[in-house]
Amino acid sequence: MRILIVDDEPAMHDSYRRSFASAASSRDDTLSAMAADLFGDEAAEDDGEAVSFDCVHHMQGLDAVAEVERSRGGDQPFAVAFIDVRMPPGIDGKETARRIRAADPDINIVIVTGYSDFSPVEISKVAGPADKIFYIAKPFEVAEIVQTATALAHRWEADRALKVAREQLSRQVIQLEEQAAELAANEMKAIHVANHDSLTEAPNRLAFLRALGERSKQPGRFAVGMIDLDRFKLVNDTLGHLAGDELIRAICAILQETIPAGGLVARLGGDEFGLLFEAAGEQAAEMACTRVVHAISVELKVLGHSVQAAASAGVVTAGEGDNRDPIDLIRRADLALNDAKRSGRGVARLFDESMDEGVRVRRRIETGLSQAIARDELALVYQPIVAHGAFEVVGFEALLRWNTREYGPISPATFIPIAEESNLIHELGDWVLAQSLDVLKSWPGQYVSVNFSPRQFRRHNFVGYIMERCQRAEVEPQRLQIEITETAIFDDADRAAETLYRLRQMGFRIALDDFGTGYSSLYNIRKFALDALKIDRSFIDGMSREKESAAIVRSIVHLAQSLNLTVIAEGVETAAQVDLLRVAGASHLQGYHFAKPLAEPLARDMAHARFLEVEPATGTLG
Incomplete structure (x- = not known):
């Protein structure tokens, strides 16, 4: 511990030296008692360890003040300063104590004097606080000086440790306050994000x-x-x-x-x-x-x-x-x-309430549809697809029918969209695919064309699902034609292109249904792996009445041929349409002119017959 001694009498410095020298060789037993009286039992217990003192002596106050300032700058502060009051010709003890306190707020000051021009209160006012300023009368006892220095040295150490702890605690409090402010800001931001749309900043x-x-x-x-x-x-x-x-x-x-x-x-x-x-x-x-x-x-x-x-x-x-x-x-x-x-x-x-009634009808259909398979209310019918020229039956499109117990037949145009919206489409689709693949076992070589909705087409691992079903039914992939709409492929063109490519690589036939009714074009579909385009029936129906429809059909056929795509004309109902489509170059035809959708036994008979006899003049079947 560094001790500063300030006194203008050389004899007093000698007394300090002797006091601290004797303290180094022997300890007074009353030390602990004095420390306990001054600072409590804890200080007395701490006093159990001997303190080594490094004493610095000065004759005048100005020198002592400069020493304190140097010690603070060099990080070697003094624990205690013993100061005489009367020190002519420089500054007196009161002023010395004031300046030392200003230079080092932590130092303990002991006023040592036989006679003072100032009362303790006056000195305390300029060199306080009161718990860091003490008084000893001259002449002093050796034990009194040593015990005071020892006790105050322990006190000084404890005060420094407490100060460090307080500073650390203060920093932690500040850090906690900053964290609390940050948490509050984050909470406000989170509340804003949770309640607002990120794109428009409008409420969500x-x-x-x-x-x-x-x-x-x-x-x-x-x-x-x-x-x-x-x-x-x-x-x-x-x-x-x-x-x-x-x-x-x-x-x-x-x-x-x-x-x-x-x-x-x-x-x-x-x-x-x-x-x-x-x-x-x-x-x-x-x-x-x-x-x-x-x-x-x-x-x-x-x-x-x-x-x-x-x-x-x-x-x-x-x-x-x-x-x-x-x-x-x-x-x-x-x-x-x-x-x-x-x-x-x-x-x-x-x-208005009529809108709600429409919803209730939809719900009844949805409920009935979920039970249709178990009730054996579903059936498939098959409409032939014929090759133009010899009118050979090359395939059949599988079409779903639903005949309910409560309401009788319900149109696919009514229940298929409801199934698509309610997710029942997967269950229905599985049933349709299984039934369609099963009938191929009784056909000599034709393919079956099955419609897949956009939701089915986007299901996870669609390719693996189709392949697994064909393997289970022991059906070769080329005997299944997958019909999809433009919506299915253009909703996610990149994914659709990859899916169709993989299906074609495995041997499946791919047909784009209802072509011409959406936003697609032959330029856009070049990147898709397709086998056939099915021209929408609305164009076929208008061919005999509108030059525009006939021109559109011819354009579609010629452009499809340039891309090596088969064209299937849907909705062929008259001999005149057959002749116009022959002139246009359509290779395959489908419609009531050849047959309405047939039950499986009739479709099987037609498949085995292979060729249809059609009289060109009247367009009737022979």
Whole structure:
């Protein structure tokens, strides 16, 4: 421990030296008692270890102050300073103590004097705090000096350790406060992200449901609107997803500008938005949504491209006595939106109960469809595909029929879309494929053509699924023709191209159904592994009446031939159509002119007969 001694009398310095020298050779037994009296039992216990002192002597206060300043700068501070009060001709002990305290706030100061011009209170005011300033009268006892120095040295050590601990704790507190502030900021950010759409910064579905739930508890009539963009997928497919995102942002801005004052606009996902606003009545709500739809129906610049925006809307209102369940309100607004889309798009529709009845019918169909296989209500019929010229039956298209116990026959045009939406399409598809492969065992060599919906085509490991079913049925891949629509392949063109390539490599036949009704072109389908194009029946039906339809059919046939694709004309019903298709160059025909869809026994007989006898003049079967 470093001890500073400041006194203008040489004799006093000698006394200090003798005192500390004797302390180094022997210890006074009363040391612990004094430490305990001054600083408590803990200090007395700590005093069990001997302290080694490094004493520095100065005759004048200014020298002592300079020494303290040097010691602080060199990181060798003093633990205790013994200071005389009267030290002419320099500064006195009071001023020395004041300057030393200013230079080193941690040092313990002991005023040693026989006579003082200042009271302890006066000195304490300038050299305090009170717990770091002490007094010893001259002449002093050796033990008194040594014990004081030892006790204060321990105290000084403890104070330094406590100071370090406090500084460390302070840093930890600051760190914790910073972490707490960061956590609070992250929490606010997380809450914002959880309740807002990242693309538009508009409230998301969660926030919309919460706002709708809160509004439902309050009095007064309000409206819930659902907005869906028309032909948004076309923008994504032709201009890319960045353009689609930009269009979504632009539409959201229009909605926020045109919604009735105080209303809420939320992006619910994809190109769908939700509206919540106050409405005096049903007509006012419908008019508000109509204004929104008209505001959206403008030409917008999207990444340098001109895009004609359009939307459809459905709206429902809720008054005091109405059902205000948020989920049901959204459901009913969705029903109105669907009705708007079925009505030709670009309009707003107000919900009415007849829409809900249509949903109940759909639910009954869905429930019945889930039990149709177990009830043995399903059946397959087969329509022949003939090669033009000799009219050879080369294959059959398998067509699904459903004859219910409660409602009688239900059209595939009704139940297939419901099966697709409800995910029952996989169960139905599995049944159709199994039945279709099974009948091939009784046919001499024809193929069966099976329709696969977009959802079936996108199922996981579609290729492996088809191959496994054929192996189980012991059917060669070339005897199965997979019919898919343009929607199935153009929704994800890259994945579809890979899937079709793998199917063709394994030997399966691939036909693109209803060609000409979607957005595809022969230029776009070059990259897909296809065997045949099936021209949609709408073009075949118009051939005899419209030059345009005949020209389209001829163009499709000639371009398909240049790509080595077979053309199958669907919906052939008259001899005149047969002749026109022969002139156009269509290689394969299918339709009522040759046969309606047949039950399996009749299809088997036709397969074994192989050739159909057709009288060209009348087009009737011989």
